[in-house]
Amino acid sequence: xxxxxxxxxxxxxxxxxxxxxxEQRVSVANGSINDKIVNGSEGSxxxxxxxxxxxxxxxxxAECATRSGATRTGIGGVDALLDEVGGYSVEPxxxxxxxxxxxxxxxxxxxxxxxxxxxTSDVDAVAAKLAGEAEVNRVQFVHRVYRVDSPKxxxxxxxxxxxxxxxxxxxxxxxxxxxxxxxxxGFNNLGIRxxxxxxxxxxxxxxxxxxxxxxxxxxxxxxxxPSIVVAIVDEGVMNTHEDLAANIWVNYAELxxxxxxxxxxxxxxxxxxxxxxxxxxxxxxxDKKRDQxxxxxxxxxxxxxxxxxxxxxGIAGGSGNSDGxxxxxxxxxxxxxxxxxxxxxxxxxYAADNGAHVLQCSWGYLSAETEGVSSINLGPANDRSYxxxxxxxxxxxxxxxxxxxxxxxPIDGGLAIFAAGNDEAPLTCYPAAYEPCVAxxxxxxxxxxxxxxDYGPGTDICAPGGESLYDYGDILSTVPPVEGLxxxxxxxxxxxxxxxxxxxxxxxxxxxGLSYAKQLGKRYTAKEFRSLLLSATNxxxxxxxxxxxxxxxxxxxxxxxxxxxxxxxxxxxxxAYKLLLQVExxxxxxxxxxxxxxxxxxLYFGDGLANAQFLRTEISADExxxxxxxxxxxxxxxxxxxxxxxxxxxxxxxxLVGGGSLSDGTKPYxxxxxxKFVVIAKxxxxxNGGWL
Amino acid sequence: MNxxxxxxxxxxxxxxxxxxxxxxxxxxxxxxxYLTRCWQLSSVYGTAADxxxxxxxxxxxxxxxxxxxxxxxxxxxxxxxxxTVDGDKSVLSGVYDDGTPWVxxxxxxxxxxxxxxxxxxxDSPSVxxxxxxAEMPDYTRGVGFASANIVKPL
Numbered sequence: 106x107x108x109x110x111x112x113x114x115x116x117x118x119x120x121x122x123x124x125x126x127x128e129q130r131v132s133v134a135n136g137s138i139n140d141k142i143v144n145g146s147e148g149s150x151x152x153x154x155x156x157x158x159x160x161x162x163x164x165x166x167a168e169c170a171t172r173s174g175a176t177r178t179g180i181g182g183v184d185a186l187l188d189e190v191g192g193y194s195v196e197p198x199x200x201x202x203x204x205x206x207x208x209x210x211x212x213x214x215x216x217x218x219x220x221x222x223x224x225t226s227d228v229d230a231v232a233a234k235l236a237g238e239a240e241v242n243r244v245q246f247v248h249r250v251y252r253v254d255s256p257k258x259x260x261x262x263x264x265x266x267x268x269x270x271x272x273x274x275x276x277x278x279x280x281x282x283x284x285x286x287x288x289x290x291g292f293n294n295l296g297i298r299x300x301x302x303x304x305x306x307x308x309x310x311x312x313x314x315x316x317x318x319x320x321x322x323x324x325x326x327x328x329x330x331p332s333i334v335v336a337i338v339d340e341g342v343m344n345t346h347e348d349l350a351a352n353i354w355v356n357y358a359e360l361x362x363x364x365x366x367x368x369x370x371x372x373x374x375x376x377x378x379x380x381x382x383x384x385x386x387x388x389x390x391x392d393k394k395r396d397q398x399x400x401x402x403x404x405x406x407x408x409x410x411x412x413x414x415x416x417x418x419g420i421a422g423g424s425g426n427s428d429g430x431x432x433x434x435x436x437x438x439x440x441x442x443x444x445x446x447x448x449x450x451x452x453x454x455y456a457a458d459n460g461a462h463v464l465q466c467s468w469g470y471l472s473a474e475t476e477g478v479s480s481i482n483l484g485p486a487n488d489r490s491y492x493x494x495x496x497x498x499x500x501x502x503x504x505x506x507x508x509x510x511x512x513x514x515p516i517d518g519g520l521a522i523f524a525a526g527n528d529e530a531p532l533t534c535y536p537a538a539y540e541p542c543v544a545x546x547x548x549x550x551x552x553x554x555x556x557x558x559d560y561g562p563g564t565d566i567c568a569p570g571g572e573s574l575y576d577y578g579d580i581l582s583t584v585p586p587v588e589g590l591x592x593x594x595x596x597x598x599x600x601x602x603x604x605x606x607x608x609x610x611x612x613x614x615x616x617x618g619l620s621y622a623k624q625l626g627k628r629y630t631a632k633e634f635r636s637l638l639l640s641a642t643n644x645x646x647x648x649x650x651x652x653x654x655x656x657x658x659x660x661x662x663x664x665x666x667x668x669x670x671x672x673x674x675x676x677x678x679x680x681a682y683k684l685l686l687q688v689e690x691x692x693x694x695x696x697x698x699x700x701x702x703x704x705x706x707x708l709y710f711g712d713g714l715a716n717a718q719f720l721r722t723e724i725s726a727d728e729x730x731x732x733x734x735x736x737x738x739x740x741x742x743x744x745x746x747x748x749x750x751x752x753x754x755x756x757x758x759x760x761l762v763g764g765g766s767l768s769d770g771t772k773p774y775x776x777x778x779x780x781k782f783v784v785i786a787k788x789x790x791x792x793n794g795g796w797l
Numbered sequence: 798m799n800x801x802x803x804x805x806x807x808x809x810x811x812x813x814x815x816x817x818x819x820x821x822x823x824x825x826x827x828x829x830x831y832l833t834r835c836w837q838l839s840s841v842y843g844t845a846a847d848x849x850x851x852x853x854x855x856x857x858x859x860x861x862x863x864x865x866x867x868x869x870x871x872x873x874x875x876x877x878x879x880x881t882v883d884g885d886k887s888v889l890s891g892v893y894d895d896g897t898p899w900v901x902x903x904x905x906x907x908x909x910x911x912x913x914x915x916x917x918x919x920d921s922p923s924v925x926x927x928x929x930x931a932e933m934p935d936y937t938r939g940v941g942f943a944s945a946n947i948v949k950p951l
Contacts (some may be wrong), residue, residue, distance in 0.1 A: 117912055179814045361835070589890045617892075686869035686870075687869055689934070690848060690849030690865045691848055692849070692867060692868070693848040694866065694867065708867045708868035708869075709867075709868075709869075726844075727843075727844045729843065751842065751924070752842060753841060753844045753846060783847065785846070787924075788921065789901065791897060791899065791900045791919070792897055793874065793897045794874075795874040795897070795899075796838075796850055796852070797863055797900065797901075
């Protein structure tokens, strides 16, 4: 009866999970096991199970949901079983407060419970009995998130940057005085900083001017906004770091409240800078033994404080006047400890309920197409299996996307942004590949795919992730003083590579775009803003030629052909300036009535359009002033349109990025990206294109 | 007596015309004063227009039109404009710097609070566009969407 399938969150994208998903899928499909049990028990937490009850049980569950220290559910069969196995605690997975009650119920999250019982009980037998109860909808074993280091990962290393004799770069365009910004090629690649380490690497290209996120011109429009909150779901963020402290999210009700009391009534006590979901308390940690500084590194890319004369720049780090976006630390890793499934989803709910606009997640399962790994360790291969096997997590992500942000903010909902994975696999890992999320692959200083990155179906976009094959080719950011990471008395900055680093580049750009939207008084749906983000890109395809090869220190030989990545790097590489221009407004075309015009869609979708599939065109107009637009067939990135009469219309064009197809469920679903432009039809139009 | 009557009527007529002209000129000056600022298009043909189109009229008779168009670039048009009076209507005419005249002259009305500018084509009176006060964006700041990041394959 014991299933070998077993999902464990893997992490930091160096990670793995121990799950035989294929076996589970087959078993479920054959009906040979109870369909209600969605995953396997191997490696699961003893004496604990997650249960989703049927809606019909809602009223009986209500009492135990509100009673602290409840030990029974109010459902006869389930309680009898708990009596039998020494059940001592029944608690809702998701926190329900007066403020979030309506949202939690609407999402059905109130039906998820975590049951605790005697650890000596056979958890498989308990699960099977629970599954036999009519009012139990599904049963899920509780796992933990584990860190498994990739053998090829380059850990964050201390660098004595000030000793570098190449420090002066007079052509640097970065407008801030942060002393190490000249090493941040991901923000401003001048092609001179990240030099090729030629030793033992064959075919490596030089660093490319402009292989960056083009944030420098974007900073002329906006540098951040303190009302925008990015939740860093990761190791704890060092909130006392000299280059982060001013941009740390602070829950002032708890800061000025009483210790041990939920001062703001959000269901959590002492959550001043976020919450520690490993230990379920308000103390964020970052320097435990085995900590990697990962959360602090990621946070610095998003919003290290700009223009403070020290350290590095952050994409949405403000101008040094306490005007950067805010970083909320939701800790799911701590030294050797890892959060359970239930606590990871609680972190996601916390982000939504406490005003985070962006969920920054540099972790995930192993790609289902990772080579050389036993199938029992692979993650889901498509959305269907992800939702089936990790339904609780999918529900929590959906909840964040629907309920994140704030009522008066620039977005109705939130953006869930995940790293694509470091498995070198042609299939993006989950949760990144889950359709509602943004999946971020990595490129190196020569604008080629980083050798470790996952790509292909599920990948939405790419960003600088660094590559240690280059001198200073990793990503420089803030790190905590962890033993073995930063030598005593030296600067707390370090280099690291991975899609873990690419992901916060996109989160930072998203936060900057939301900041600009806030400043302009604009408001989008989460889906609309995701479309903006995924169409603010440049084309990476011209760089996908040639390849590299190298040997590692053990003599293992690796080779990579960049042609293999063609059409598989999502919508292209992120461009912050393009995003802000899109936030600025909807472009319009003046069309003369009766004349046909050709519209080049790359002007609206970014240069990565070549990789996208056309899906549909929609026209909306006011009945009385409809320009009666006719749109011709899509061809080679263009459409033709004409207007039958004077009037106005909005044209929406939807493309698919991220590979796969909507009807084929065997791969991750592609992401729909919709862009709009306005057509104003006039009988007489100026020859030079002027409005009047 | 008749001569005297004709003379007085003539004087009265001249005075009346003078007052009328002065009044028109004053109206025109006030309208022009109200006109000189930056406006953003808010509706056209009676439909709200969620677009970025700005028109700035300065006191020296010069205009700048800035319109967010293909590729999220700001297309910028400059030229000169004049205001005249036609009966009880103020009329706006203009020529782009490249010598192209506006596609039409427009009658214009600015409310006294300067919160709304309405242009109506003289050639097609039903073609109206409404503008609201705005700040001109920094249209000189960049090269726009299509070529925002200058990257060339090696």
